Amino acid sequence: MNRSSICCIALSLAALSMTACQREAPRSAADAPTVASSKAAPADPQFAQAQQAWRDQRRDNLLKPDGWTSLIGLHWIEPGPHYVGTAADNGMRLAMGPAHVGMLDLRKNGKVRLVPDRNAVLTLDEQPLKDAVTLVSDTEGGEAGPSRLGFDEGKGIATVIERGGRFALRVKHADAPTRTAFAGLDYWPADASWKVVGKFVPHPAGKTIEIADITGTLSQVPNPGAVEFQRDGRTYRLEALDEGGDELFLVFADRTNGHGSYGAGRFLDAQKPDISGRVVLDFNQSYNPPCAFTPFATCPLPPPENRLDLAVESGEKAYAKSAH
Numbered sequence: 001m002n003r004s005s006i007c008c009i010a011l012s013l014a015a016l017s018m019t020a021c022q023r024e025a026p027r028s029a030a031d032a033p034t035v036a037s038s039k040a041a042p043a044d045p046q047f048a049q050a051q052q053a054w055r056d057q058r059r060d061n062l063l064k065p066d067g068w069t070s071l072i073g074l075h076w077i078e079p080g081p082h083y084v085g086t087a088a089d090n091g092m093r094l095a096m097g098p099a100h101v102g103m104l105d106l107r108k109n110g111k112v113r114l115v116p117d118r119n120a121v122l123t124l125d126e127q128p129l130k131d132a133v134t135l136v137s138d139t140e141g142g143e144a145g146p147s148r149l150g151f152d153e154g155k156g157i158a159t160v161i162e163r164g165g166r167f168a169l170r171v172k173h174a175d176a177p178t179r180t181a182f183a184g185l186d187y188w189p190a191d192a193s194w195k196v197v198g199k200f201v202p203h204p205a206g207k208t209i210e211i212a213d214i215t216g217t218l219s220q221v222p223n224p225g226a227v228e229f230q231r232d233g234r235t236y237r238l239e240a241l242d243e244g245g246d247e248l249f250l251v252f253a254d255r256t257n258g259h260g261s262y263g264a265g266r267f268l269d270a271q272k273p274d275i276s277g278r279v280v281l282d283f284n285q286s287y288n289p290p291c292a293f294t295p296f297a298t299c300p301l302p303p304p305e306n307r308l309d310l311a312v313e314s315g316e317k318a319y320a321k322s323a324h
Helices: 003-020 045-062
Strands: 071-077 080-085 102-106 112-116 122-124 127-129 133-135 149-151 156-163 166-173 195-202 208-212 218-222 225-231 234-242 247-252 266-271 278-282
Antiparallel strands (some): 071 166, 122 127, 156 166, 234 247
């Protein structure tokens, strides 16, 4: 089965699974998180200004020369040597860039080695590259990140990513059509009633949750706890992921998926709980995964626990030129 088929199946499953959404009743008045009403709150100029600033920053990040809209390829690397470049005689053909980049070799020890083509003008982490080098993947690089192989005078960047024990070459280019022809973002009107104060329910230390991504890969992701919140007198619950920063990461589906919002769900970031265990969920700032803009991303899908029986008519709507 090719990657496009997997992507379509994942989207179909995401839509069908909405019929099985569950809710959880409040345990008591004392334990219940702050209630959010579906009635729109009065307009607040400061709130509107803050929301617009967030939207502007969101757009700017997408449109960076190496942002998500610049993706032009995701090439899975099989063991052994592979020639890389745009020319027809390469085993790994790039959409943009030099005719011949060099030879990429995935070795038995799981290391990816690059032997540059003698005519290619390349950089590695912004320094000229002439000799063979082992490329550091995104799972090895830590805070420094993966090795950045540059070409086309810095417009092109290739990195090695690892997903479920498999390696791939992720390629970006500042002149990617998905970036130069970006169609803009659309949102539901900003509504303060969708800025909800929830209650953090911690899990035992070390707990993980299984997350599938759009390529079919399953990963165990740190799951420090869940956030409970209320809407119109009903309690909902979202499992939170911890990616090592100061924020919780939530991947959720809701009743708008495929009916206004992106079919495979949306993302939401939230500050970790305060000393009282409170977490602010601002659904006005829920946003599309990179897969909405490019077919070359490896986006996580909402776990079954995070499929809300609720129409979250807030935040980012489906992209007009969705990649899927």
